[in-house]
Amino acid sequence: MSTSPLLSVEDLRVHFPVRGGVMLRQTGSVKAVDGVSLDIKPGETLGLVGESGCGKSTLGKAIVRLLKPNTGHIRFEGKDITKLGQSSLRPLRRDFQMIFQDPAESLDPRMSVRTLLEEPYVIHGLGGRSDRKKWVNELLDRVGLPAASADRYSFEFSGGQRQRIGIARALALKPKLIVCDEPVSALDVSVQSQILNLLVELQKEFGLSYLFIAHNLSVVKHISDRVAVMYLGKIVELASAEAIYRDPRHAYTKALLSAIPSPDPTVQRKKILLEGDVPSPIDPPAGSAFGHRIKHPRYEETIGMGLSLREIAPDHWVANDPCCVSEADWKTLQGQALSPSPA
Amino acid sequence: MSDTEDHILEVDKLITSFETERGLLRAVDQVSFSVPRGKTLGIVGESGCGKSVTAMSIVRLLPQPAGKILGGTVLFDGHDLAHASDREMRRIRGGEIGVIFQEPMTALNPVHRIGRQVSEVFRLHTKMSKREAWEASIEMLEHGRIPAPEKRMMDYPHQLSGGMRQRVVIAMALACKPSLLIADEPTTALDVTVQAQILDLLQRFQTERNMSTILITHDLGVIAETCDEVVVMYAGRVVEKASAKELFSKPLHAYTKGLLASIPTLETPSKSVLNTIPGIVASLGEHAHGCRFCQRMGRTDRQSRERPRFEEVSPGHWVETCPHCYQP
Numbered sequence: 258m259s260t261s262p263l264l265s266v267e268d269l270r271v272h273f274p275v276r277g278g279v280m281l282r283q284t285g286s287v288k289a290v291d292g293v294s295l296d297i298k299p300g301e302t303l304g305l306v307g308e309s310g311c312g313k314s315t316l317g318k319a320i321v322r323l324l325k326p327n328t329g330h331i332r333f334e335g336k337d338i339t340k341l342g343q344s345s346l347r348p349l350r351r352d353f354q355m356i357f358q359d360p361a362e363s364l365d366p367r368m369s370v371r372t373l374l375e376e377p378y379v380i381h382g383l384g385g386r387s388d389r390k391k392w393v394n395e396l397l398d399r400v401g402l403p404a405a406s407a408d409r410y411s412f413e414f415s416g417g418q419r420q421r422i423g424i425a426r427a428l429a430l431k432p433k434l435i436v437c438d439e440p441v442s443a444l445d446v447s448v449q450s451q452i453l454n455l456l457v458e459l460q461k462e463f464g465l466s467y468l469f470i471a472h473n474l475s476v477v478k479h480i481s482d483r484v485a486v487m488y489l490g491k492i493v494e495l496a497s498a499e500a501i502y503r504d505p506r507h508a509y510t511k512a513l514l515s516a517i518p519s520p521d522p523t524v525q526r527k528k529i530l531l532e533g534d535v536p537s538p539i540d541p542p543a544g545s546a547f548g549h550r551i552k553h554p555r556y557e558e559t560i561g562m563g564l565s566l567r568e569i570a571p572d573h574w575v576a577n578d579p580c581c582v583s584e585a586d587w588k589t590l591q592g593q594a595l596s597p598s599p600a
Numbered sequence: 601m602s603d604t605e606d607h608i609l610e611v612d613k614l615i616t617s618f619e620t621e622r623g624l625l626r627a628v629d630q631v632s633f634s635v636p637r638g639k640t641l642g643i644v645g646e647s648g649c650g651k652s653v654t655a656m657s658i659v660r661l662l663p664q665p666a667g668k669i670l671g672g673t674v675l676f677d678g679h680d681l682a683h684a685s686d687r688e689m690r691r692i693r694g695g696e697i698g699v700i701f702q703e704p705m706t707a708l709n710p711v712h713r714i715g716r717q718v719s720e721v722f723r724l725h726t727k728m729s730k731r732e733a734w735e736a737s738i739e740m741l742e743h744g745r746i747p748a749p750e751k752r753m754m755d756y757p758h759q760l761s762g763g764m765r766q767r768v769v770i771a772m773a774l775a776c777k778p779s780l781l782i783a784d785e786p787t788t789a790l791d792v793t794v795q796a797q798i799l800d801l802l803q804r805f806q807t808e809r810n811m812s813t814i815l816i817t818h819d820l821g822v823i824a825e826t827c828d829e830v831v832v833m834y835a836g837r838v839v840e841k842a843s844a845k846e847l848f849s850k851p852l853h854a855y856t857k858g859l860l861a862s863i864p865t866l867e868t869p870s871k872s873v874l875n876t877i878p879g880i881v882a883s884l885g886e887h888a889h890g891c892r893f894c895q896r897m898g899r900t901d902r903q904s905r906e907r908p909r910f911e912e913v914s915p916g917h918w919v920e921t922c923p924h925c926y927q928p
Contacts, residue, residue, distance in 0.1 A: 308792070308794075309762075309791055415880050417880070418880075446818065446862050447862045447877035448880075450862035450864070450876045451876045453864065454873055454874055457873070472792065474792070475866055476864055479871070479872075479874070481870070482870075499870070516792040516793045516796040518795075519825065519865065521824055521865075522824040522825070522844045523845070528800070531793045534763055534764070535791075
């Protein structure tokens with residue numbers, strides 16, 4: 258790859274214990290993120306799509322270290338932050354921030370907008386009172402809120418305006434990476450487009466990188482340079498946004514794309530209707546999770562295969578899974594010498 | 601409006617208000633539309649536009665005692681529901697009109713088994729015995745493509761996934777073969793692949809039974825794929841109404857145009873600037889008498905202060921003809 262990545266994730270696993278019985282002994286684990294590797298370059302947006310419960314939010318939280326991963330590595334600008342404790346993480350947190358789906362829940366209703374936006378500076382001991390006041394006004398202006406908003410409370414604002422406050426707060430410390438977890442899912446379409454435009458502008462202005470997590474594929478396509486498709490804790494396909502949508506190689510990506518309703522009644526796309534739901538991550542199938550869902554005849558072969566990502570075309574990675582790629586692609590993948598993972 | 605024979609439901613100048621501390625607030629302001637028999641009518645609009653209140657007014661499930669229908673008629677098969685007795689409404693709801701809500705968990709009782717809840721519909725609306733109702737319920741779940749229906753009958757709602765729960769709710773709503781189904785955001789809480797399954801299921805039921813549907817959603821993609829007719833609501837009023845084909849290819853109202861242009865599709869170039877609609881929807885208490893989209897745009901001239909007429913500008917295509925917002 259040309260530039261060195263800002264963030265690099267290598268074989269990351271986040272498992273949550275499941276406890277049961279009288280003694281609350283651990284009876285199993287939810288494999289929310291199960292061996293994920295990816296890179297985010299400076300100034301790039303990596304989209305992350307998948308259905309609910311596939312582990313995309315857990316992955317986002319682990320990347321900004323709001324969760325502690327079990328194994329694997331997260332490197333931010335080359336520095337391994339996987340095992341850092343809270344005190345050594347704090348100075349680094351300036352560089353990676355997060356925006357949440359529901360800003361109402363992430364903004365303390367008892368704090369005025371000014372207090373909310375000053376808090377990051379106070380925590381990091383930046384500037385005096387007058388500096389902070391100036392910075393807060395600049396932030397509000399940058400996200401398109403009137404300066405008078407500073408003295409109001411977050412609940413006085415509409416959903417879109419609240420998301421602007423959430424963005425302002427994430428921007429306060431001039432981060433390099435922002436993990437956006439479903440930032441527009443709760444908004445109406447006309448407001449959604451305002452927030453998407455703002456995110457694109459800010460990225461250009463500050464050279465930000467985004468990990469953009471969403472279940473709306475059209476939105477992800479719009480904002481992303483590259484897209485990773487996640488299914489049951491694993492990334493099954495990773496390519497440029499354009500390639501993923503024009504030429505999806507994984508059966509799950511194809512099904513996902515065909516399910517998007519098109520806002521044009523003259524377009525009649527052929528739908529791939531999937532049976533059933535996403536299997537439970539507590540007891541995932543031993544082999545290809547998607548192969549299991551579609552009851553693929555070659556499912557048995559995939560048990561114990563690993564199903565790691567392989568490069569099927571330049572910068573187009575797909576899981577090495579006979580159930581989910583076309584026969585031609587499968588042959589190509591088998592013909593390859595073992596190539597390294599995209600990380 | 602056109603003759604009754606073609607339409608299962610005709611809503612005419614419906615007015616629904618809520619009594620609040622700030623006085624009587626009109627959530628639905630003279631809304632008119634009709635649902636052709638065997639067809640799907642979509643109601644689209646942003647949160648707070650009154651689309652759900654319209655639906656709840658039709659089946660008279662408004663929050664009590666605050667919600668009141670203050671005017672207009674709701675003719676269902678020639679019979680006015682706006683003035684029907686509560687007893688009559690109980691017979692019609694779940695019988696001739698089925699209703700599905702967004703969040704299936706709120707429509708299901710968490711402490712009763714699925715079987716009891718589905719068979720209750722048959723017990724209430726037909727003269728079936730317990731046993732017959734139970735058998736009919738299994739058959740209904742099977743129709744709803746629920747795997748192993750006998751086993752599911754013994755489950756509690758929390759044991760099912762979101763998609764399965766919505767299938768149960770659909771099975772309940774359709775149990776008595778209603779001639780009209782009202783689905784309020786039936787797929788909003790679901791993943792796209794599950795949404796596709798549910799929409800497919802609804803369409804299959806509709807063609808099998810020649811049922812009519814009112815589909816309420818904020819998702820223009822869902823509207824385009826499933827609806828024959830579309831009603832666009834803004835701030836309690838219908839601003840435009842047309843066939844789906846016409847509405848998507850030739851929108852005439854500025855709000856419809858703005859809405860259509862704001863959604864990114866797979867075809868829009870990446871990171872291009874999306875259209876936005878400036879301003880925000882005024883809150884219920886601050887709705888203008890005049891054109892409400894002009895109000896959002898900050899226009900205050902004499903023309904925008906007058907209530908725009910809702911007119912048929914070409915066959916079947918109705919639009920609020922505000923001089924600013926009507927843009928042929």
